[in-house]
Amino acid sequence: MNTLIAIIGLGVLCLLFEIFDLRKAIIPATIIGLLAILGLDISEFNSPAAYYNNMIIVSKFSTAFSGLFIILTIFLVALSHKFYEHQQTKISDFIAIKIFLLAGTVAMVSFGNLAMFFLGIEVLSIALYVLASSNRLSIKSNEAGLKYFLMGSFASGIILFGICLIYGAMGSFDVTEISEMSRSAELPVWFPIGIVLLFVGMLFKIAAVPFHFWAPDVYEGSPALTTALMSTLAKVVAIATLYKLVTIMNADISAAFQLVIVIISMASMTVGNIMALRQVNVKRMLAYSGISHAGFMLMTLLSTTNAAGTLLYYTSAYALAGIAAFSVIIYVCKNNENEDMANFHGLGKTNPLLAAILTASLLSMAGIPIFAGFFAKLFLFNNMLQAGFIALVIVAVINSIISVGYYFKLILAMYTKEPNEERTGTPVVIYAVAVIAIVLNIALGLFPSFVLDLLA
């Protein structure tokens, strides 16, 4: 709870910085503030509690995921320095929006009441709409923002409708009450309908097939840093929230519901991977790769014993690799109109370090050993085989093989093509973020127990 309050306080502080004309200090101050908040979050890890009539429930699950979100936000804020170089006058807006977005994400994983959940998801979504169209002179960014807003508000509407139906059936917004009642009495038919609507809305937010159509366009059009935020933080938040919703509201998942998840998961993996093979724009490619990863992460909903740890591990591995990859993309494409693969030609020669980092992060996403991505998939497959979903695991393995195809397309472009432009400047912050993110990723690979056992 203190974490959430501190984050909001920090957001307000960011706005105040502008009033007192301290724009230069805003990024360092925010990072220090976020580090302090991370400490606060860790201190709350072992003291679960409920606040304000169960509005907010702080648990191990919520603090662990909040910690991940805060770390990701630190990276994203650090990258802002270089990214908004030419928009210094608005820097406090950009940073403040990101901090408020973080507040929304923390509310989303620590809700105890569906009203709080909806509040969180709206704070997150509105911040994202603004960030998507934050490059206001670019028509693509405007298009992305509008598209995301139209589709996103539609999904929010569906979620809200679902919540209303659940309230109609149960007479309460409190998730523990709902879950108790859902077990005891005869349920009115609109309770499952409400759950389904809620589920559909969340699937939209994590961009799972068949609710994924917005993702490639929005990812491509948004400014690169916003895309980084969407594909790492926003996706991780959405899947964690969905996991919490599913596990907390209906403890035993029916066979039909399982079948639906299996089909959506298979479809997301396959469609995402096959579409990614054909992309030339790196952001678009990562959007489709994100769709396929959403398919993998959805698998955790199938067997909820010990799946929380696996999900935390998978999301951390995926998000850290994503941060590393996007910091390289931001560096490479800062002066380019688009993010086509041609821009990466010869990066291995002009900038071996960043090329190596991008390679490592792509290898992690492809699930090659020693990187955390491999262990994430391994633990996931292990859980799934234990629960008896052999066909799903085989589909997932075949998809892992397909995914190598497009990840390596980018690696090939970096190492075999001749460079077509001079790359100058060594932005220290981008280097630092990329290196730290990939080192954390490898460290997670070497010591998986550290994260995996957190939620055991």
Added chain:
Amino acid sequence: MNVSILLIILFVGAFATYLAGDKLASKVALFFSLSSLGCAIVLLNQFNAGENISVIHQWINQPNISFALLADGLSIAMLLLTLALTPIIIFSSFENEYKNAKAFYALILFMAFAMVGTFLASDGLLYYIFWELSLIPIYFIALIWGNGDAEERKKAVIKFFIYTLAGSLFMLIAFVYLYQQAGSFLLEDLYKLNLSSTEQLWIFLAFFLAYAIKIPLIPFHTWQASVYQKAPAVGTMLLSGIMLKMGLYSVIRWQLPIAPLAAKEYMYIFISLGIAGVIYGSIVALRQKDLKKLLAYSSLAHVGLIAAGTYTLTIDGLRGAVLQMIAHGFVVVGLFFISEIIFRRYETRTMAEMGGIRSQSPKFASMFLLLVLASVALPTTFNFVGEFTVLYSLSQINLWFAFLGGTTIILGAYYMLKMYQQVMLGETNTKVFMDVTFKEGFALVLILAVLFFFGMYPKPITDLITPSLENIITQINRIN
């Protein structure tokens, strides 16, 4: 001292090589590879004195994964093969100029690190990690420093990568399944499992896919020739000399003892696949115009025979296979080095453009001839010991297998000598062939010395590997 020191030396060596800069990289890499070889010999002495040099540490609690390295005769033999060949391979490239040499040599050492890890690991998942890890350096070595048209090379290398990765992912599923049954990835726990024959068959096939692609056995060999041709000499040597042996070693260490029933039931099929590789590889080799491709197909024939030897499930078959693995490792590195020496002078690998070298460089010609003779398993060479033992084991199963497998010697002699004739003999070539330099000659003499010494006196290696192979045979025969 235990075996983990080898991994540490090679890993640190890879970093040190990268930091040493382009000029010093090759020497630093040689230093680290030699010091790891030195350590391996010290470890061998400790092992012979009966000390325990294996390692086991808990790594991940849930799922239960350990950092377990097992040193028995078999893995030490493979270790020595890797660590003896790595310095030779590095040394052989001393006269080449590589762009970005620091990364090149660092990748070689990293690859040696991964391969040593594969030979040592006795925890299924650790083994899998090293197995996959060895793929990344060779991918970059072949991709960046390879020769030929860049687009074609890219296609060949990515095919190789996806092929091998696809195979090994099925192995991973098999491991995860085994883990569900045993609750541990440790080799000894997996040996203890009582699996039904259907389970064994599926596990066997999943492993088989990974190994058949890596070895390669027909019909999974299609990646091989083009990658051998496109990779730089060093990459080809690493691939053919050591990396293929990872597949063969894994058959003996993992596949046969874990799923012996399937191996017994379908023995004839797998031996036939190996033998088919022998005949196919030999016939295709006959028709090659490119020297490196010819060597690639001859290698296909030889490993086919080795694989057939392992699938006989007899002690002779396994022993012959291991001996032949080591012998073939040295010979094939030598032969690819020969092709590189010729390429340095003539800038070609087409055999029709060579010829008449013998009169210009008799020293080189005699060393080449000795290698060719070793490759066709002339008595007194190490290859003879291995090949003969394998053929003997095949004759115990079925005389026809030995007969068909024996064609490797006849056909091998035919295409190798024909190749030698085309490359070395004939009228004196108009192009000047500079005599071999001291460094080139030194590397070749080292290889020949190993081949002839163990050809006449194979006892040290046989003594080293036999006890561990007997253990594996006991494991294979635990259920009938």
